[in-house]
Amino acid sequence: MKIGIGNDHSAVEMKNQIRKHLESKGYEVVNYGTDSTESSNYPVYGEAVANAVVSGEVDLGVLICGTGVGISLAANKVNGIRACVCSEPYSARLSREHNNSNIIAFGARVIGIEMAKMIVDEWLSAEYQGGRHQARVDMITEIENRQKNK
Numbered sequence: 321m322k323i324g325i326g327n328d329h330s331a332v333e334m335k336n337q338i339r340k341h342l343e344s345k346g347y348e349v350v351n352y353g354t355d356s357t358e359s360s361n362y363p364v365y366g367e368a369v370a371n372a373v374v375s376g377e378v379d380l381g382v383l384i385c386g387t388g389v390g391i392s393l394a395a396n397k398v399n400g401i402r403a404c405v406c407s408e409p410y411s412a413r414l415s416r417e418h419n420n421s422n423i424i425a426f427g428a429r430v431i432g433i434e435m436a437k438m439i440v441d442e443w444l445s446a447e448y449q450g451g452r453h454q455a456r457v458d459m460i461t462e463i464e465n466r467q468k469n470k
């Protein structure tokens with residue numbers, strides 16, 4: 321499985337550690353983030369990973385900025401993206417099982433590296449359950465479609 325990873329200047333170190341962690345588990349990781357700690361703009365990286373996910377260039381995405389908020393907001397502007405900011409593994413798992421999240425986001429200034437690894441592991445081991453959740457996920461897609469027609 322191919323994972324796209326993106327980050328701004330606040331999360332270079334965490335990105336590198338998460339990348340290493342994922343590679344050690346056999347995932348292929350494509351880096352769309354910055355490798356510089358010079359100030360940069362999180363929407364650039366959020367959009368890059370989001371586009372890679374919807375185009376199928378990668379299967380899933382991981383986004384990290386200071387809080388995970390800005391970079392996930394940017395990603396969620398791309399049609400087909402369901403990016404969820406999670407600071408603990410329970411929400412991460414449920415975001416996949418119920419919401420069919422295709423990007424997980426978190427904040428390098430909010431959580432530590434061990435929590436970040438746990439979140440990513442829990443998220444990647446979870447599977448979308450479909451069933452009763454599908455109608456609600458479809459309703460989110462319908463919101464996107466209504467926006468396109470405005």
Ligand code: RB5
Nearest residue numbers: 330385386387389390391
């Ligand atoms: C950058 O200083 C910071 O604003 C950014 O990383 C992120 O936390 C925004 O949501």
